[in-house]
Amino acid sequence: MIIYGVALLAFCFLFGKMIGGLLGHLIGIDGDVGGVGFAMLLLMLINLYLKNKGWLKEPTNQGILFWSFMYLPIIVAMAATQNVKAAISGGPIAVVIGVVITISGFFLVPVISKIGKHDQDS
Amino acid sequence: MIRILENLVDKNGLLFAFLIVGVIMWLSFWASKQLTRNKIPGVAIAVLAGLGLALFGGKKGIADIPLFAGMAVMGGSMFRDFSVVATAMGADLDTIRKAGLAGTVSLLTGVTFSFFLGVLIAFFMGYTDPVSLTTIGAGACTYIVGPVTGGALGASSEIIAISIATGVVKTLVATIGTPMIAKWIGLDNPHSAVVFGGLIGTTSGVTAGLAATDPKLVPYGAMTATFYTGLGCLLCPSIFYFLVNGFFN
Numbered sequence: 001m002i003i004y005g006v007a008l009l010a011f012c013f014l015f016g017k018m019i020g021g022l023l024g025h026l027i028g029i030d031g032d033v034g035g036v037g038f039a040m041l042l043l044m045l046i047n048l049y050l051k052n053k054g055w056l057k058e059p060t061n062q063g064i065l066f067w068s069f070m071y072l073p074i075i076v077a078m079a080a081t082q083n084v085k086a087a088i089s090g091g092p093i094a095v096v097i098g099v100v101i102t103i104s105g106f107f108l109v110p111v112i113s114k115i116g117k118h119d120q121d122s
Numbered sequence: 123m124i125r126i127l128e129n130l131v132d133k134n135g136l137l138f139a140f141l142i143v144g145v146i147m148w149l150s151f152w153a154s155k156q157l158t159r160n161k162i163p164g165v166a167i168a169v170l171a172g173l174g175l176a177l178f179g180g181k182k183g184i185a186d187i188p189l190f191a192g193m194a195v196m197g198g199s200m201f202r203d204f205s206v207v208a209t210a211m212g213a214d215l216d217t218i219r220k221a222g223l224a225g226t227v228s229l230l231t232g233v234t235f236s237f238f239l240g241v242l243i244a245f246f247m248g249y250t251d252p253v254s255l256t257t258i259g260a261g262a263c264t265y266i267v268g269p270v271t272g273g274a275l276g277a278s279s280e281i282i283a284i285s286i287a288t289g290v291v292k293t294l295v296a297t298i299g300t301p302m303i304a305k306w307i308g309l310d311n312p313h314s315a316v317v318f319g320g321l322i323g324t325t326s327g328v329t330a331g332l333a334a335t336d337p338k339l340v341p342y343g344a345m346t347a348t349f350y351t352g353l354g355c356l357l358c359p360s361i362f363y364f365l366v367n368g369f370f371n
Contacts, residue, residue: 013207020274023360036203036270037356040210047211067208071266072165072326073143074205077197078269079172079286080143080190081183083279093247093258094284098291100243101236101262102299105321108235109307112228112321113314 005063012043128189135192143196146171163330166293169265173287181279199273206266210352224313225346228320233354236262236323237362240288245370252367254281259366260358261285264324265293267354274359293327300331309335312342319343323350 020035043064050056131138150171151164158167176183185194195201240262241255249255257277261268261284268285271277277285300309300318308314319328319342328347332339 009204009208013204016207017203024274035274036206037352039203039207040352040355043207043210061211064208064211067205068211070201071205071209072168073140073147074196074201075266076146076168076172077139077143077193078202079169079183079197079265079290080146080175081179081185081194081197082173082176082283082286083181084173084176084183084283084287085180093244093249094261094287095291096247097240097243097258097262097288099295101239102292102295102322102327104239105232105236106299106303106307108228108231108321109309109314109318112224112231112317113308 002059002063002066004057005060005065006067007063008046008060009043009064009067012039012046015039016042131189131192136195137192139190139192139196142190142193146175160330161298161334162294163297163326165326166290166297166330169286169290169293173283173290176283202266203270206270206351206355209348222316225316225320228317229323229346229349229353232321232323232350233263233357234362235321236292237354237358241366250370252363252370253277255370256358256363256366257281257285258288259362260354261288262292263289263354263358264351265289266351267358270355271358271363275363289324292322293324293330296322296324296327297330297334300327301334304335309339312339315339315342316346319346319348320350323347323354325351 016037016039017035019038047056147164147168150168154160154162154164154167178184179186179190182194184190185192185197237259241259243262244255244258249258253272253275254277256275257268257272258281260271265286266289268289269282272282272285304310307318309318315332318332322328322331322343325344325347328343329340332343
């Protein structure tokens with residue numbers, strides 16, 4: 001059933017957020033720290049376990065996949081509800097950082113590729 | 123009649139938001155195909171269109187207009203984080219093993235490098251408080267890591283908007299720049315595509331850029347890129363925030 005997948009996703013989400021909240025509490029931040037990341041790790045682990053056991057039925061999978069496809073439209077809705085006016089008054093920082101980071105990232109490709117290939121050879 | 127419609131939308135704001143975003147996505151993908159011959163991905167156009175619509179409102183973007191209040195629910199943190207967690211399904215733990223050491227090194231380097239270079243540039247452009255610096259640095263990872271981090275740390279909406287805009291610019295540069303620069307950086311084999319995905323990380327930019335370079339490379343780049351946002355969401359609001367906080371406080 002599709003709801004099993006949605007429920008599993010909700011469990012991972014809440015569990016991850018709880019760990020994130022606890023971690024945040026421990027270090028004195030009023031908010032969650034890495035909750036989404038923990039939830040993703042948990043989902044990957046449970047997913048792997050269920051797959052290996054052969055317990056992951058297709059409809060269950062669909063219940064999770066639906067939400068993973070919804071993330072782009074949700075990001076669009078999120079973009080539409082941001083304080084963009086204020087961001088624009090903040091100046092060209094977004095363009096400067098975006099361009100510099102991506103171009104320098106490009107030039108790291110041959111460097112890291114070398115490391116990987118060297119390790120594979122040895 | 124108008125009152126009936128207003129009442130209808132008022133009571134079903136979230137569903138109206140689904141309709142609006144659906145139309146935005148459709149128009150954006152149409153524009154991507156017809157006007158840019160897929161050179162600029164529909165997703166990037168849709169996100170830019172979203173940011174553009176936000177100009178019609180104020181603090182909460184277009185959701186400040188009562189008709190579009192449902193957009194704040196759809197784009198709120200609950201749905202956003204829920205759907206982002208779901209994308210982990212696209213990447214099981216086996217995949218990261220197959221991507222191998224090179225992929226892992228590139229992922230860690232990509233997230234760390236983007237974040238700290240972003241923080242550094244933001245600092246030189248006049249931002250000094252740790253929460254803003256961390257949020258902008260996270261936005262230099264992807265347009266999802268930025269708002270997730272900013273939300274967790276309680277950054278202001280302006281800073282979150284800057285972090286999203288930074289991520290969107292990155293996606294655009296990756297999409298347009300990858301085919302132009304591919305030969306120079308040896309991006310012509312699966313091995314370097316894995317590294318490329320881990321370094322750049324914005325899934326839409328990586329996949330669109332690789333598709334324009336050589337469609338065969340797409341799955342290799344997507345394989346590592348799919349871990350990038352999760353890794354960023356894990357590191358930025360936690361360890362990286364501590365480091366920034368320790369350094370700038």
